[in-house]
Amino acid sequence: MGEVKVQALFPVNLEIYQGELLVILGPSGSGKSTMLNILGGMDTPDTGCAIFRGLDLAQANDHILTEYRRREVGFVFQFYNLIPDLTARENVELAANLVESPLPAERVLEQFGLGDRIDHFPSQMSGGEQQRVSIARALVKNPKLLLCDEPTGALDFETGKNVLSLLKMVNQEWDTTVVIVTHNTPLADMADRVIKMRSGNIIDIIKNPVPLNPELIEW
């Protein structure tokens, strides 16, 4: 028996606007992470195109994708994925070193309430703190696009809400386009738009005229 080929994502049409906060909602296996990976230049689709400001990510080679990830995109993962043998500051600097004019790492960490955690290692921090470091790491490059894969998936309710508030703040004050992928339906309330997915297809796109403050979300 060999490996089974699965089509993770069927042809879909989606436009993402600058400065919006988009939530992609769907159960596991709906293709939402695949979508995020394609948006982030981590994966390429077999057919179709994915265009970021005129750059077709589907046709781009490894070199171009690396440059794209480096300059335009910040990633936040469910399990934070910090480098365990680097401190908070060094984890952020790891990303900061990649661009010519990054934001000051320490200031970003302080802004995220991690001023007293700067020289701590991931193993010495709580999950919420680790996730905030991971967001700081994603934003220190000052990217246009922040992609978050289940950012609250490994966090408790209160901590999760803090992280969501931080993302909202980044979206509103820094004018960064934020895409959040989640299976947690209540999160949809904080989005400008919600994309619902199932089995590799977009089944609905909902515009949210009055996005909710994350502090008020309950799940």
Add this chain to the structure above:
Amino acid sequence: MVNQALFHKLMRTIWNTRGQFISLVLVVSLGIMTFICMSATYFNLENNMARFYRECNFADHYFQVASAPEQIIDQIAAVPGVAAVNGRLIKDVKVIKGKQEQATVRIVGYPLTSGTIINRMYIYEGRMFEDDSQMNGMETILDPQFLEANHLTAGDKLVVAVNGKEVPLTVRGSATTPEFSYPVKNITTMLNDPVSFGIAIMPQYQAQKLLNMGGQINSIIIRISPGSNERYIKEEIKTILKPYGYQGDYPKKDQNSNSFLKDQLRQLRAETRVIPTIFLLAAIAIQFVMLGRMIKTQRLQIGIMKALGYKSSQIIWHYTSYALVIGLTGTLIGILAGLFLSQFLTDLYLSFYNLPHYANKISSEVIFIALLLGVGVGLLSGWLAARRIVFINPSESMRPEPPIQGRKVFFEDWSAFWSRINSSWKMSLRGIGRHPTRFWVTVMGVAFAAALLVVSMFFHDSIGYIEQKAYYTDQKFDMLASFDTPQDRNSLDLFTSIQGVIMAEPIVEIPIKIGHDQKSSNVILQGIPSDSRMKTVEGIHGQILPIPSQGIIVGLKTAEKLGIRVGDPVRIETELGIGPNQESVIPVVGIARQVAGKNSFASMETANQLLSEHNLISGVMMKIDPVFSQAAEVELIEMPGVADIVSREKEINNFNRNMDSLEVAMQVLTLFAILLGCAISYNASVISFGERLREFATLRVIGMKNSEIAGILGKETILQGGLGLCMGLPLGRLLAGGVAGMVSSEVYEFRAIVYPETFMTSIILTIFFVLAGYLIAIRGISRLNHLEILKNRD
């Protein structure tokens, strides 16, 4: 620009993986150290020898003559191409020692001229002769081994017996010359025994006076101008010497000490280059595999770095630099430790080979090779391993490796076997079947460790085998008495009447030159009775060869060297040194294989025919009742005409002493093999444990006890260890065969003999390594914080 964060990461990774880091550095440094230590030792020896030869003006050709006036030197000096010539008087005389002790010194006249001195002395101790030392009586400078073995110091008297008179010689010190760096009495013994034989160098005129041969010389040595025709010079000098009883000549390459030294160095070269290279290659293979596996465990971090926008080349360089730091650290430690150790080994070997100790140089070539290998392999292994992962799609490498498909392992098809084993065994076997690489890497590590042990220990067995075969199987006599000049066979009766002599058999030993086609070789021809019970001659297939009534049996090494086959006629020239040399042509009827010596054999009658004599014997082989052994030896020493007594015990002691130098290298190598084995096992278990943390944590969470996990691991360890041994022992035996072939010389044939004891020792040590590795893993399991591991993906 150095990326600070990456640099920190590198340093922290080294710190966090310090156990593996240190053991990998140890593996590399042991490989490099063995290589450097042995290569540098060999290099030092070769350099010292070359410098010794150059500075002491080593002779190019040697001529022997019965007796010639000193003035003949001027005639020889006039031969075109002769750059320098010295004439000496050389003769063996008995030393007066206590009862039951016998010793001979070779008196060598040393010209005290202002001209070029060939085979100049290198003085270790004491001082050179004074020009006018008549006042002080007879003086001598002894070879350092004889001096030491006989507890003599400068100022002591050495009493020699010449023509029935006892003459005291004042010892002035010790010195060696290239000609006598390995003093052997004659090529029949081939082993030096400093207690009973030494070199006594004397001022030429004193030697002539002592031996009652005023103005006479019997040995001529020459230096040849570069580019001259050696053959022509030789013939010219032969013609000059003919009227004075020319007795033979030989070039530098056939000179005893030189050919012995060259042979020993060749053996050492095989031992010191081949085995360390095997070590180095094993270390490199382990480094390569281990680094690859370590980097594989960093898969997730590589994915994160890619997601952040790091270029593949940056990531590859980062991981390669980890490997590089290991390679570089290991190599530097290895080079320094190797050079340090080689100083000791060099000193030891220089004294073994009686060579003067000049300052050691450092071979840049050897260091360059070590750096190239150590660093190059670090680079290559890091690069290859990182590259494989870096080129996986970043979204792919962010995920943990896809689970191994839960297919059946092949054992499960043998239902009769599978249904009989318990579930713990089943888990172990499934684990092996699904992670074959991990399994085989450990097996390979164990196999290497076992093989290295066998290779470094087999020498001891091989030496033991030679001893057994040469001194018990091939020759069965307890004592051999040799005459100073051949005697009539009737004298045999004198020996049978000695108390304790159970059996006596005659032997005639003749130094001969065997020629075939254009080539020739100097060997000893042993004439023995056709029904000899003291000597066995073995053919190339191990069969016993009967002593033929016609023709001769040639030693295998000689036959190979000269291209002789059974049935070929060969030219024989006897070089007895008494009377003229006899030349004849005789057929080869057999080829003999010997572990020690390069003798040829014939019947007593044939040997006598070659000498144009009959019924001559040169010695008597005896079987002696052990009870009377000592008394018999005393009686033999005192018998007139007996020049030398060789006892089996003495021969074996001597043989062992001569093997000491090889044994030292072997012991050093065994130590290295043990350390390397430990490092390999430690590494394999630490890395394997790291890879399986999550698996073990899961097993704990589902309710397995530590002891049950240890049981699963233990069964895997047994299989790994068992299979590793099954592969390692034959591999070691195979490598030993190769090394034995390279170490064998014209005089000794090393066979790849590995006694069961050696296999047992290798097995025990290997089991110890494997067990130590297993215990490390077990300790890890009991310390496991399973919840923490399962919570954190990284």
